[in-house]
Amino acid sequence: MGLALLPFFLLLASTIEAQSLFDVTRYGAKPNTDITQALANAWKEACMSTTPSKLLIPKGVYQLSQSYLKGPCKSVPIQVQVDGTLKAPLHPNGDGLVLFAYIDQLMLSGTGVFDGQGKAGWDKNDCHKKKICTKLPMNLKFSFITNSIVKDITSLDSKNFHINLLGCKNVTFQHVTISAPENSPNTDGIHISSSEQINILDSKISTGDDCVSVGDSNKQVTITNVTCGPGHGISVGSLGKYTKEKDVVGVSVKACKLINTTNGVRIKTWPDSAGAFIASDMHFEDIEMQNVSNPVIIDQEYCPWNQCNRKVPSKIKISKVSFKNIRGTSATPIAVKLVCSKSIPCEGVEVADINLTYSGIRGPILSECANVQPLITGKQSPQICAKPAPAGAPSTD
Numbered sequence: 220m221g222l223a224l225l226p227f228f229l230l231l232a233s234t235i236e237a238q239s240l241f242d243v244t245r246y247g248a249k250p251n252t253d254i255t256q257a258l259a260n261a262w263k264e265a266c267m268s269t270t271p272s273k274l275l276i277p278k279g280v281y282q283l284s285q286s287y288l289k290g291p292c293k294s295v296p297i298q299v300q301v302d303g304t305l306k307a308p309l310h311p312n313g314d315g316l317v318l319f320a321y322i323d324q325l326m327l328s329g330t331g332v333f334d335g336q337g338k339a340g341w342d343k344n345d346c347h348k349k350k351i352c353t354k355l356p357m358n359l360k361f362s363f364i365t366n367s368i369v370k371d372i373t374s375l376d377s378k379n380f381h382i383n384l385l386g387c388k389n390v391t392f393q394h395v396t397i398s399a400p401e402n403s404p405n406t407d408g409i410h411i412s413s414s415e416q417i418n419i420l421d422s423k424i425s426t427g428d429d430c431v432s433v434g435d436s437n438k439q440v441t442i443t444n445v446t447c448g449p450g451h452g453i454s455v456g457s458l459g460k461y462t463k464e465k466d467v468v469g470v471s472v473k474a475c476k477l478i479n480t481t482n483g484v485r486i487k488t489w490p491d492s493a494g495a496f497i498a499s500d501m502h503f504e505d506i507e508m509q510n511v512s513n514p515v516i517i518d519q520e521y522c523p524w525n526q527c528n529r530k531v532p533s534k535i536k537i538s539k540v541s542f543k544n545i546r547g548t549s550a551t552p553i554a555v556k557l558v559c560s561k562s563i564p565c566e567g568v569e570v571a572d573i574n575l576t577y578s579g580i581r582g583p584i585l586s587e588c589a590n591v592q593p594l595i596t597g598k599q600s601p602q603i604c605a606k607p608a609p610a611g612a613p614s615t616d
Contacts, residue, residue, distance in 0.1 A: 238298065241265040242275045250279035250303075258286050266292035273298040276331060280304045285313035285356065289320045296324035301331030301372060307356065311340035311378050315357040325367040332373045333358045337403055340378035344404045355379040355405075361387055370394050380407045381426065384414050391418040401449035403427035408450065411437055413465075419445060428616075429454045430480070435464035435496075441471045448478030451616060452511070454485050455501055457521050459492025459535050470501040477506065479550075482615055483514035486540065487521035488560070491531035499538045508547030513615055514575055515542050515555040517565060517591070523616045532562040541569040549577045554601050555586035557593065558608045564590040572597035 241261045248257035258276070265272040272294040283305040290297075307316045316333055319325065335358045345352050358377040361369075363386040373396040374381040381397045384390065397408040408424035411417055412434035419442045424430035430447035433440050433455045447453055455470055477483050484503040508514045517540070519533040537559060554575045559565035570593045577584040588604035595603045 238271050238273045239265070239268050239294075240273050240275060241268075242277065244277060248276070248281065250281060253282040253284065255284045255286055258283065262288045265297060266290060266294060268294040270294065271296055271298075273300060276301045276303045276305070276329075278302045280306065282306050282308070283316060284308055285315060285318065287318045287320070288322075290322035292322055296326060297322065298326040298328065301327070301329040301333075304332040304334055306334045307336050307358070307378070309336055309339040311343060311355045313356045314354075315360040315383070317358070318360040318362070319364055320362040321364075322367065323365045325364055327367075327369045328371050330371060332375050334375045335377035335381075337376035337378040337399060337406065341403050344379065357381065357383050359383070361385070361390065363387065364390055367391075368393065372396075373398065375399070376403070377406050379405055380410045382409045384409070384411045384417060387414040387417065389416040390414070391420065392422060393418075393420045395419075395422040397422070397424040397426060397430075399426045401425075401427050407432045408447075410434060411440060413437065415439055417441070419443070422446075424450065426450045432456070433467065433470055434458070435461075435467060437467050437470070439469040442475065443471075443473045445475045446478065447475065448480045448509075450480050452477060452480045452482035452485055454482070454487060455498060456485075456487035457489055458487070458498060459489040459494060459533055462493045464494050464496060466496045467498040468500050472503045472506070474505045475507070476509070477511050477514075478509045479511070481512050482516060483508055483511045484542070484545070485513070485516035485518060486537060487516070487518045488533045488535040488537070489527055490520050490522060490533050491528040492534045495534035495536075497536045497538065499536075501539070502541045502543075503545065504541070504543040506545045508545065508549065508575065510548050510550045512550040513553065513556060514547070514549050515545060515557075515573070517557045517559060517568070519560045520558055533560040534563065535560065536563045538566040540565065540567065541571070542573065543569070543571040545572070546574040547576075549575045549584060550579070552577050552579065552581045552583065552585050553587055554584050555603060556608065557586070557588045557591045557604065559590035561590055568593040570595050570603050573603065574598050574600050576600065
């Protein structure tokens with residue numbers, strides 16, 4: 220956890236007894252009814268409080284339409300404790316269920332559930348197939364949130380991404396549970412973009428897309444002790460799809476476990492990328508794989524559903540990458556695949572102590588490499604870069 224969060228916790232501990240309580244039931248909220256207006260009224264007063272405040276949604280099941288909880292707030296810190304279940308509308312409308320924006324020193328906590336009722340929208344979600352598509356609502360959006368923590372909550376069956384971060388700084392997610400079926404499209408667990416000093420700790424994510432996706436324009440993202448599966452793994456990217464994307468620097472993935480995922484840990488960039496920037500200082504260490512397809516990947520020819528021109532190399536420069544102490548079982552014979560850009564080869568890639576096994580019927584365990592000369596140390600199973608990658612191999616989603 221970032222040291223910068225410590226003052227926030229000390230302040231919260233010292234003011235917890237002095238908090239003003241804003242219980243949504245005092246604003247007309249009742250179980251099995253729509254509490255959108257009650258939540259808006261309670262938030263307005265809690266945010267405007269001149270003393271530290273806590274907004275409480277007690278146990279019970281409530282309906283909720285899109286709710287925009289916006290700062291800046293006079294109340295610092297401000298706590299939102301959700302112990303009930305908040306059910307999104309069945310009709311896939313709006314940007315998200317709860318949208319937090321422009322708040323400093325927020326604590327979102329509780330035993331509650333944000334239920335996106337995603338089954339009602341998944342058949343309309345085609346963003347995994349088309350570049351231009353209709354965006355469905357997410358469960359939780361955090362925009363320009365600083366010095367904050369989210370802990371203990373559950374996100375269930377989002378219609379789109381479960382949790383989305385934009386423009387955030389020094390935010391920690393801890394003991395968060397995210398759950399959706401493996402066939403739910405585009406339901407990334409936590410997606411991060413244009414943010415800095417983001418920590419994802421001690422969490423369990425089961426979904427139909429990336430458990431964690433680190434998008435463009437990010438710095439210092441730490442992912443530790445996360446269990447992922449089912450899902451598409453833990454990914455940096457995809458990068459290079461849009462013109463205004465910027466550098467990704469400083470990603471640490473440690474002590475994570477992936478179970479029955481379609482990918483393991485990976486970096487993915489589009490060929491014929493819309494812009495040119497760097498992705499650097501990315502480290503994956505002490506990772507356990509259980510029946511994981513494609514456990515270790517750099518894919519600079521990422522082109523799902525043939526949405527791009529594979530013949531034009533990616534312009535994203537990948538450097539200072541390490542994969543260390545990665546162990547377990549692969550569901551595919553290609554266990555390590557490092558395919559870098561033809562025009563800008565990867566630099567400073569280190570592969571150490573890879574101990575993966577494959578017991579399927581499709582041949583021996585292998586690795587494939589292109590446009591990279593990694594530093595290889597320690598155990599090699601499979602032997603790293605023993606085989607060149609075939610040209611134009613299809614991407615995994």
